[in-house]
Amino acid sequence: MIDQVLAHLDAEKKNHVKKLCDFLRIASISTDPERKDDIRRGAEWVDAFFRDCGLTSDIVATGGHPCVLADTGPADGKVPTVLLYGHYDVQPVGDESLWHSEAFKPTVRDGAIFARGAADDKGQALTHMLAVASWKKVHGTVPVRVKFMIEGEEEIGSPNLEAVLRQHREKLACDYVALSDTPKFDANTPAVTYGTKGMIYKEIVLYGPKQNLHSGQYGGTIANPGNVLAYIIASLRDADNRVTIPGFYDDVATISDKEKASIAALPFDEKGFQAFTGSPALDGEKGFSTIERRWVRPTLDVNGMLGGFIGEGASTVIPAKVMAKVSMRIVPHQDPERISKAFDDAVRAACPSTVKMELMTHAVAAPYVAPLDSPGMKAAGAAMEAGFGVAPRFTREGGTLPILPLFREVLGADSLMMGFCHPDCNAHGPDEFFGVDDFHAGIRTSAMFFHLLAEAH
Amino acid sequence: MIDQVLAHLDAEKKNHVKKLCDFLRIASISTDPERKDDIRRGAEWVDAFFRDCGLTSDIVATGGHPCVLADTGPADGKVPTVLLYGHYDVQPVGDESLWHSEAFKPTVRDGAIFARGAADDKGQALTHMLAVASWKKVHGTVPVRVKFMIEGEEEIGSPNLEAVLRQHREKLACDYVALSDTPKFDANTPAVTYGTKGMIYKEIVLYGPKQNLHSGQYGGTIANPGNVLAYIIASLRDADNRVTIPGFYDDVATISDKEKASIAALPFDEKGFQAFTGSPALDGEKGFSTIERRWVRPTLDVNGMLGGFIGEGASTVIPAKVMAKVSMRIVPHQDPERISKAFDDAVRAACPSTVKMELMTHAVAAPYVAPLDSPGMKAAGAAMEAGFGVAPRFTREGGTLPILPLFREVLGADSLMMGFCHPDCNAHGPDEFFGVDDFHAGIRTSAMFFHLLAEAH
Numbered sequence: 006m007i008d009q010v011l012a013h014l015d016a017e018k019k020n021h022v023k024k025l026c027d028f029l030r031i032a033s034i035s036t037d038p039e040r041k042d043d044i045r046r047g048a049e050w051v052d053a054f055f056r057d058c059g060l061t062s063d064i065v066a067t068g069g070h071p072c073v074l075a076d077t078g079p080a081d082g083k084v085p086t087v088l089l090y091g092h093y094d095v096q097p098v099g100d101e102s103l104w105h106s107e108a109f110k111p112t113v114r115d116g117a118i119f120a121r122g123a124a125d126d127k128g129q130a131l132t133h134m135l136a137v138a139s140w141k142k143v144h145g146t147v148p149v150r151v152k153f154m155i156e157g158e159e160e161i162g163s164p165n166l167e168a169v170l171r172q173h174r175e176k177l178a179c180d181y182v183a184l185s186d187t188p189k190f191d192a193n194t195p196a197v198t199y200g201t202k203g204m205i206y207k208e209i210v211l212y213g214p215k216q217n218l219h220s221g222q223y224g225g226t227i228a229n230p231g232n233v234l235a236y237i238i239a240s241l242r243d244a245d246n247r248v249t250i251p252g253f254y255d256d257v258a259t260i261s262d263k264e265k266a267s268i269a270a271l272p273f274d275e276k277g278f279q280a281f282t283g284s285p286a287l288d289g290e291k292g293f294s295t296i297e298r299r300w301v302r303p304t305l306d307v308n309g310m311l312g313g314f315i316g317e318g319a320s321t322v323i324p325a326k327v328m329a330k331v332s333m334r335i336v337p338h339q340d341p342e343r344i345s346k347a348f349d350d351a352v353r354a355a356c357p358s359t360v361k362m363e364l365m366t367h368a369v370a371a372p373y374v375a376p377l378d379s380p381g382m383k384a385a386g387a388a389m390e391a392g393f394g395v396a397p398r399f400t401r402e403g404g405t406l407p408i409l410p411l412f413r414e415v416l417g418a419d420s421l422m423m424g425f426c427h428p429d430c431n432a433h434g435p436d437e438f439f440g441v442d443d444f445h446a447g448i449r450t451s452a453m454f455f456h457l458l459a460e461a462h
Numbered sequence: 463m464i465d466q467v468l469a470h471l472d473a474e475k476k477n478h479v480k481k482l483c484d485f486l487r488i489a490s491i492s493t494d495p496e497r498k499d500d501i502r503r504g505a506e507w508v509d510a511f512f513r514d515c516g517l518t519s520d521i522v523a524t525g526g527h528p529c530v531l532a533d534t535g536p537a538d539g540k541v542p543t544v545l546l547y548g549h550y551d552v553q554p555v556g557d558e559s560l561w562h563s564e565a566f567k568p569t570v571r572d573g574a575i576f577a578r579g580a581a582d583d584k585g586q587a588l589t590h591m592l593a594v595a596s597w598k599k600v601h602g603t604v605p606v607r608v609k610f611m612i613e614g615e616e617e618i619g620s621p622n623l624e625a626v627l628r629q630h631r632e633k634l635a636c637d638y639v640a641l642s643d644t645p646k647f648d649a650n651t652p653a654v655t656y657g658t659k660g661m662i663y664k665e666i667v668l669y670g671p672k673q674n675l676h677s678g679q680y681g682g683t684i685a686n687p688g689n690v691l692a693y694i695i696a697s698l699r700d701a702d703n704r705v706t707i708p709g710f711y712d713d714v715a716t717i718s719d720k721e722k723a724s725i726a727a728l729p730f731d732e733k734g735f736q737a738f739t740g741s742p743a744l745d746g747e748k749g750f751s752t753i754e755r756r757w758v759r760p761t762l763d764v765n766g767m768l769g770g771f772i773g774e775g776a777s778t779v780i781p782a783k784v785m786a787k788v789s790m791r792i793v794p795h796q797d798p799e800r801i802s803k804a805f806d807d808a809v810r811a812a813c814p815s816t817v818k819m820e821l822m823t824h825a826v827a828a829p830y831v832a833p834l835d836s837p838g839m840k841a842a843g844a845a846m847e848a849g850f851g852v853a854p855r856f857t858r859e860g861g862t863l864p865i866l867p868l869f870r871e872v873l874g875a876d877s878l879m880m881g882f883c884h885p886d887c888n889a890h891g892p893d894e895f896f897g898v899d900d901f902h903a904g905i906r907t908s909a910m911f912f913h914l915l916a917e918a919h
Contacts, residue, residue, distance in 0.1 A: 201678075202678060204678070204778070206776040206778070213740075213741050214739045214740045214741045215739065215740025215741075216740070218739060219860075219861065220761075220763045220765060220789060220791070220860075221658075221659060221661070221791055221859065221860040221861030221862055222756075222859070222860050222861055223739060223756075223860070224756075224761040224763050224791050224860055225746040225747060225755035225756055225759055225761040225791070225860065226735070226739070226744055226745075226746055226752050226755055226756050226860075227736075227739050227741040227743075227744055227745055227746070228741065228743070228745040229763045229764055231695070231763070231764025231765070231766070231767055231786070232695060232696075232699060232762075232763065232764050234692070234764075234767075235691070235692040235693075235694075235695035235696045235764065235767075235786075236692075236695075236696045236699075237692075238688070238689065238692035238693075238696075239689075239692045239693045239695075239696035239697075240696075242689060242693075278683070279684075282671045282672065282675060282680060282683070282684050283670075283671045283672025283673070283782075284670050284671045284672075284684040284685065284816065284817070285815060285816060285817065285818055286684075286685070286815060286816045287683055287684055287816075288683075288684055288685040288814070288816040289682040289683055289684070290682060295683050298682035298683055299679075299680075299681075299682055299683050302682055304677075304681040304682040305689075306677045306681050306686045306688070306689065306780055307686055307688025307689050307691075307692065307769075307770065307781065307784075308677060308688070308770050308771050308776075308777060308778060308779055308780075308781070309688070309769060309770035309771035309772045309777070309779070309781065310688055310691075310692075310767050310768065310769050310770060310772070310781075310784060311767065311768055311769075311772040312764075312766060312767050312768075313764065313765050313766035313767060313787070314765050314766035314787060315766045315767070315768040315785075315787075318824055319663040319665075319765075319787065319789070319824035319825050320765060320766070320787075321661070321663065321765060321789055321862075322765055322766070323763055323765075324764065324765070324766065324767075325740075327764075327767060328772075329688070329692075330770070330771060330772075330776065330777075332677060332776070332778055334677070334678055334681050334682070357745070358742060358743060359741065359742060359743045359744075359745040360741070360742065361742055367775055367776035368776050402678065402679070403676075403677075403678040403679050403680070403681055403682065403683075404676065404678030404679055405678055
């Protein structure tokens with residue numbers, strides 16, 4: 006049965022690119038209040054697509070932008086159910102002058118489709134939609150039950166996703182969540198991402214004198230909030246770049262020998278990676294490789310700092326107020342709330358009573374790791390190898406996807422992340438693109454995935 | 463002879479206030495390029511004043527705003543020469559809405575003259591000008607030779623003062639420099655200030671990745687310039703608030719028992735001082751009193767810091783660039799160039815090779831302390847007691863006046879700083895004022911000073 010589907014996909018390549026271009030013409034920028042009609046059009050386009058394929062589909066209103074929920078319907082026999090997650094909203098265009106073709110006039114050149122959303126996430130979401138359409142067209146059915154949840158608020162942090170999930174919990178019941186919103190491992194190798202870090206984001210504000218004071222007249226008489234802030238931040242890590250917050254590492258999962266070996270075996274281009282960052286050297290927690298630090302070790306970073314005189318030249322003030330934004334990326338099995346509190350305790354302990362402190366928490370999100378040995382994970386890996394002709398790398402990400410632990414909590418399902426797009430696809434920058442071959446390989450992968458997942462069960 | 467002068471001053475009080483108000487009406491803001499005509503008018507007003515008194519006077523062009531040089535001329539017999547320094551330029555008005563009367567419409571209320579420049583420095587400079595005028599009017603002569611140097615660039619850092627001093631070195635030759643550009647010790651007690659700190663002002667800029675990078679994707683793989691900056695700054699002071707730069711304290715003069723006792727005997731209102739700063743507590747180098755730290759101990763302060771994301775909420779970046787402005791106030795006998803280099807060495811030693819550093823020096827100025835036992839210092843103290851009816855306090859300042867070591871270097875003369883204005887006179891803020899009684903007492907002090915200085919020689 007899969008052979009006929011793959012043959013159909015081959016025959017439909019032109020139409021598929023055309024379909025993607027249709028989708029990409031909708032300027033569904035979720036951050037922009039003036040694009041509300043385009044957001045609506047985006048949801049309607051997705052909804053119509055599903056109805057055309059013969060799925061049931063609804064545009065579900067949320068507290069913000071609507072979400073599209075679709076379903077192939079109950080299947081004959083006992084087949085697994087996959088919930089495919091994606092988003093039809095896109096990032097803003099940014100500086101138009103940096104684009105070589107208009108962001109919402111999709112253009113195919115150099116073997117890629119250029120447009121805002123080409124990779125993130127319209128193009129990648131569409132691979133699965135087209136695979137389902139093909140199965141339905143060729144066989145009238147899909148070998149597994151497929152549900153879709155295509156939201157319109159991913160680029161603004163999915164503020165209403167949890168409410169939708171909880172409200173439609175039974176309707177969305179599934180064995181796996183699958184999504185393509187992460188990149189390939191490198192230009193030639195697709196990736197199955199099985200873990201993301203959690204994040205805790207803090208802001209420390211220190212208040213000293215009631216207003217900026219003259220550093221000559223008052224220097225040496227009162228605490229300088231700038232010096233105190235530096236001291237507090239410096240106290241949070243040691244010379245080995247290990248976080249010094251008491252208990253910070255208590256629950257960090259040790260890397261298994263198998264994972265360590267698998268990471269060490271990755272063809273990771275350290276020099277190329279460093280060159281891309283522009284930093285003079287790679288650096289991080291002592292005793293771990295770059296990828297280990299990136300994927301499986303927790304980190305603590307200053308994200309911003311501000312205080313006192315920041316103009317050109319010299320102004321001799323003791324700042325009245327300084328602030329730093331500091332965030333941590335956490336890993337299994339660190340408990341976000343526990344680490345959040347440990348951070349606060351450590352910062353309060355480091356802060357002298359000679360300044361006043363305000364401590365804010367902007368985000369607390371859990372880390373996520375999916376089991377590597379589930380039938381779903383194996384089917385995803387095998388489907389990718391079939392779709393791309395190259396075995397995928399199983400990767401983790403240093404970034405945070407709060408929806409993954411949410412899916413697990415609300416639906417009890419683990420997530421399979423299949424990365425089809427180029428790692429440097431400019432997802433949030435100018436000239437965002439999705440390789441035409443990657444697009445088609447992604448569709449094949451998705452079609453194969455349904456087939457292999459059904460076989461595995 | 464002095465009695466007739468004092469009687470004349472008493473009779474002229476109204477005229478003197480009127481004269482000051484005339485001077486204050488000129489909006490001679492040195493930072494504002496649109497006020498160039500007012501600056502010119504300021505210089506002309508001063509020049510005309512001196513000519514009216516019978517002094518020779520010149521408006522000397524500089525690379526910036528002009529400077530007025532005047533002279534009572536060679537005296538009969540061997541009398542000392544005093545160079546009176548002052549400035550006719552003023553600070554900007556700032557937020558006009560905070561003024562209770564217009565900045566350049568001088569208003570007498572509650573026993574004080576309110577206007578920009580009332581205290582800093584038109585009012586205080588004018589005390590000496592009026593004292594000379596009175597001596598000339600009453601006796602046709604002044605008991606010492608008096609020269610004036612009234613510049614127009616003090617509020618922008620006196621960039622051309624050194625050139626003028628060197629060019630007119632012989633013309634400005636003197637035994638003492640005298641100036642009134644510092645405040646009284648407290649509301650009721652005038653002050654002779656005999657020392658100021660030096661200053662070294664640095665800017666540290668750290669560069670990490672070529673652009674702000676995602677703290678999830680890159681956290682733990684490269685050095686974060688924000689964390690590094692905090693570490694560097696924190697490394698510069700220890701838990702006792704002592705500066706840890708090697709050699710920093712090597713040349714610091716120990717406080718003599720006499721000075722220690724004299725400082726301890728000052729009626730210093732610690733609680734009031736702290737309340738004024740608004741800081742939760744006083745703080746500074748362990749082992750020294752607040753005034754000792756303020757006047758005679760060197761300090762190191764963060765003046766500003768900036769980097770990464772500084773908007774509302776959370777943005778997860780590793781900053782590409784961070785900077786901090788850090789300055790030190792130094793004391794005798796610390797060598798500014800040596801301390802400047804020691805700072806650079808310490809910062810470079812603390813900075814890892816995982817970031818790039820740029821280190822800038824915005825200012826290097828020497829500390830200054832005048833001998834307390836010179837005839838001039840004694841005459842200044844006695845004149846103040848006579849003028850104010852209260853013995854002055856001999857004080858030092860945490861601030862920096864680079865012109866003082868310059869006067870000593872170029873003219874070989876020590877400076878006598880006579881503070882007539884209230885310590886909270888809002889010199890750079892709204893509602894700047896000069897107490898009417900302080901103004902008259904300042905004029906009396908100056909007239910007495912000439913008398914006593916002549917007697918002492």
